[in-house]
Amino acid sequence: MADTTLDNGIRVLSEHIPGVRSVSVGIWVRHGSAHEPAHRMGESHLLEHMVFKGTEARSAHDIALSLESLGGSLDAFTSREHTSFQARVLDAHLGEALDVLGDMVRNPRLEPSDLELEREVVLEEIAQVEDTPDDLVFELHGEHLWQGHPYGHAILGTRETVAALSADDLRRLHGSRYRGANLVVAAAGNVDHERFRELVEAHLGDLPAGVPTGAAPEPGATARGRRHVARDSSQAHLVVGTGSVPHSHPLRIPSILVSQAFGGGMSSRLFQRIREVMGLAYTVFSFQSFYGRSGLAGVYVGTRPEWADKAEEALRQEYERLARESLAPEELEQTRRQVKGQIMLSLESTSARLYRLAGFALHGEPWLDLDDLLARVDAVHPDAVAEAAALAYDPESQFTLCLGPG
DSSP states (O other), rough: OOOEEEETSSSEEEOOOOOOEEEEEEEEEEEOOOGGGGGGOOOOHHHHHHHTBSSSSSSHEEEEEEEETTTTTEEEEOOOOOEEEEEEEEEGGHHHHHHHHHHHHBOOOHHHHHHHHHHHHHHHHHHHHHHHHHHHHHHHHHHTTTTTOOSSSOOTOHHHHHHHHHHHHHHHHHHHHGGGGGGEEEEEOOHHHHHHHHHEEEEEETTTOOOOOOOOOOOOOOOEEEEEEEHHHHSSEEEEEEOOOOTTTTTTTHHHHHHHHHHHHTTTTIIIIIIIIIIOSEEEEEOOOOOSOEEEEEEEEEEEEGGHHHHHHHHHHHHHHHHHHHHOHHHHHHHHHHHHHHHHHHHSSHHHHHHHHHHHHHHTOOOOOOOOOOHHHHHHHHHHHHHHHHHHOOGOOEEEEEEOOO
């Protein structure tokens, strides 16, 4: 891994991967939905969409064609704390990819006429979530769990907030946040760091440094209890969860091990109990998110409405057992092997290596090579696993959102 910071604050990172002929490259902006006031919910995501509508030099069609015509791909996403634009190309086309990404990030037109069209696209995206109950249940759970904190905001925004956003709002956001101090530019694959640094310098080196985005507000206590949202559907969709540790917390890796053992695969406790033994669900899994200020640990299950109470009771029993007993020694060792294998297999992808590379800079953490990371997984003490299990899986700390008939 190589790491350089330009004079205007842009962090430039690269990882050379022998034996590949491609490069994954991305630009991250330290701004996401958790930085938005409630009345401008969805602003970061709408701006991400608008960046693709054209620049001073390229039309929307030019942007779409620019890398696809070379066999590459272009994509973007908005998260709670970041907005990201990425491309994957053959190594010979890294310069073209960075030219396009740099142009998009620094020179979007943000025209009102484009906004009126793209606003409708985002409203369709919101409608799609509303018509997909196993997506909507997560939105509703987050909204109630975080009790007004921006971690519970819908990344897409609401119909009302998206309808109210103007081109001037997006220009203000772009002018204040898409600046050097907020950018991380990374590449992974067949890349030479010095050449990559020169390309970043050429395309973004004269961008104003600006002011770094502050951290998201400190969250308060998360909600507890249960809420039912009536919905005419063939299944009841349940999300159970609570606040957990932030990304930099010492219990993050122990928490990953606990979540994996609890609901991370076919051999996990929840899959075996809820699906294999009781036959109550086709889909059941645990999930985790780690943010700058806090985190989220939970479980999803989809089941027939008449079985929802039975599934909830089985979940509660498994929560109680995990919080009280943690993982048995042989289960912990099996989970270590599982997590290490998943890490190693995932890192055969240049895109996964890119996200991992950028993540260290975005979270202000020191770089760990693969051997160091695997050693950290091996070093997790059973006491830390027990602490993580008791913290995030105490049944009395959970908030349950049920979406379905009734």
